[in-house]
Amino acid sequence: MLSNAEWEAILLSLRIAGTAVGWILVPGVALAWFMARFEFRGKALLDGLLHLPLVLPPVVVGYLLLVSLGRQGFMGQWLDQWFGITLPFTWQGAAIAGGIMAFPLLVRAVRLSLEAVDMKLEAAASTLGASRWRVFFTITLPLAFPGLLTGTVLAFARALSEFGATITFASNIPGETRTLPLALYTLIQSPGKEAAAARLCAIAILIAMLSLLISEWLAHKAKKRLRERDD
Amino acid sequence: MIDEPHDEPGLRVAVDKRLGDFSLKASLTIPARGVTALFGASGSGKTSLLRLIAGLDVPDSGVIRIGEQTLVDTQKGVFAPPHRRRLGVVFQEARLFPHYRVRGNLTYGMRPSARPRFDAIVSLLGIKPLLNRFPATLSGGEARRVAIGRALLTEPRLLLMDEPLTGLDGPRKQELLHYIARLARDIDIPIVYVSHDPDELIAIADHLVLLDQGRLLAHGRLEELLMRFDLTEYLGGFDAASVITATIAEHDHHYALSLLRLEDGQRLNIPLVDNPPGTTLRLRIPVRDVALALSKPEQVSYRNQLNTKIEQIGLVAGNKTSIELRLRIGEQVLRARLTRKSFDELRIKENMPIVALIRSVAFDTR
DSSP, X not given: OOOHHHHHHHHHHHHHHHHHHHHHHHHHHHHHHHHHHOOOTXXXXXXXXXXXHHHSOHXXXXXXXXXXXXXXXXXXXXXXXXXXXXXXXXXXXXXXXXXXXXXXXXXXXXXXXXHTSOHHHHHXXXXXXXXXXXXXXXXXXXXXXXXXXXXXXXXXXHHHTOOHXXXXXXXXXXXXXXXXXXXXXXXXXXXTOHHHHHHHHHHHHHHHHHHHHHHHXXXXXXXXXXXXXXX | OOOOTTOOOOEEEEEEEEETTEEEEEEEEEOSSSEEEEEOXXXXXXXXXXXXXXXXXXXXXXXXXXXXXXXXXXXXXXXXXXXXXXXXXXXXXXXXXXXXXXXXXXXXXXXXXXXXXXXXXHHHTTOGGGTTSOGGGSOHHHHHHHHHHHHHTTOOSEEEEESTTTTOOHHHHHHHHHHHHHHHHHSOOOEEEEESOHHHHHHHOSEEEEEETTEEEEEEEHHHHHTOXXXXXXXXXXXXXXXXXXXXXXXXXXXXXXXXXXXXXXXXXXXXXXXXXXXXXXXXXXXXXXXXXXXOOSSOSOOEEEEEEEEEEEOOTTOSSEEEEEEEETTEEEEEEEEHHHHHHHTOOTTOEEEEEEOOOEEEEO
């Protein structure tokens, strides 16, 4: 049904988006928790910095990545010399671009849901002998779970649809960094590929719908578990 | 504060805390036994004090010590976080975890050594039928009881209760008060009970810490503080009461009365209670329900007539009509109030014998 190139683009997209979300999940939740529970100097500045990828043109983010993590970049040079890691023009590089673009969405959703968790319950748990870690994993996180789910799906969708930063930093290499949006863009650029472009477009819509439905279903289940039957 | 020489070291608190306009400054000892009520109007600092003890707030300066262990010492930079203090806290709102069943809430902080006591505590609090329910389905009184059980199962060294009866209606309030009183009796654990309701504290407190606007007004044994005229305005004012204890001698089922004996042998009738003869009851006698007569009157409806001796005569600030009396009955003391007019007509003097006529008796089993 699907051509090899199409499969390749889909699987690559899923892998890159999945990796991106996997990388940002823990730091994202940690930062969200930190922002939700503590007041500190420079919080507004950090918040602004955090939201930058959301408001900057993605190409700018891609360019900044190239400048910093590119082979000549100050961090890229160091990574290359010491670990032999090169990021530009690799799928890992694409995952970094997608992760950075998705990060603010994740943090925002998780932070809102953490802020909605009653801190009095956390205090009660601590008086019952629970350490900060235990309070977080047994009270805070379960109660914020629907928000965590929403944030994860949003971040996944954002990473999946990432285009500007990816093409700037990781380029458009078939089988390596040519994700669904990039494949679609390539097809649109080539004359006579309208039908193939339309197919890819439909596939993109399908994947987006599917992930939305799954997240809705999971969130519904989680909320139901929290509210609990009044039997 | 407390005075009995055999008392083990309890909780020692000497703290200073400023919160905006409000400042709390208190230094006191809470005994290692019985129920100590932190009592005062709202804004008196009683809940702030409880939060400092629980470790939910940090004092600006001061020391908190339980037994031999230092929980807080600002000078030495010691601060034990709440989860290291082993103090049980029962909050005003039960604060049950909505995503755990009742059983899960109860076992959340349970120490392995408390496991054998699980069933006993659950049945003491009457929450056995609730174990598989979720908190959202519980009534206010049920949720409080679960919260109490949850705190007890952590085997705390001290149980802190912050107005646990708030928001319950009359009968539920009585019921929960009854559970707490049983707890204090059956489980040997010191309780610090925050309240602004004189009735509550008279029903369950052994010791009293009286706070007013962040300052310690008085502390000591409940019976003794209730006898102090100068504290009347804080301890119920018009509704002030005294507490005496008596033992059930026998029941009169025909008239539905229980006959009690005071330690000096005098007798009291109260409406029939369930407890078996031999049980010691704590009686709450409102000051204004005590009338006085120079000799035992015949043909009056007062069932209870006690021979007493006038020990002290005093006034309550702000009340120009009444005179307050302390009456001695054996080892115990009863308070009475009469108008200045009656006082003059009866020519009352200190050390004079007088008969106390008691109209009604509220009682709590201990």
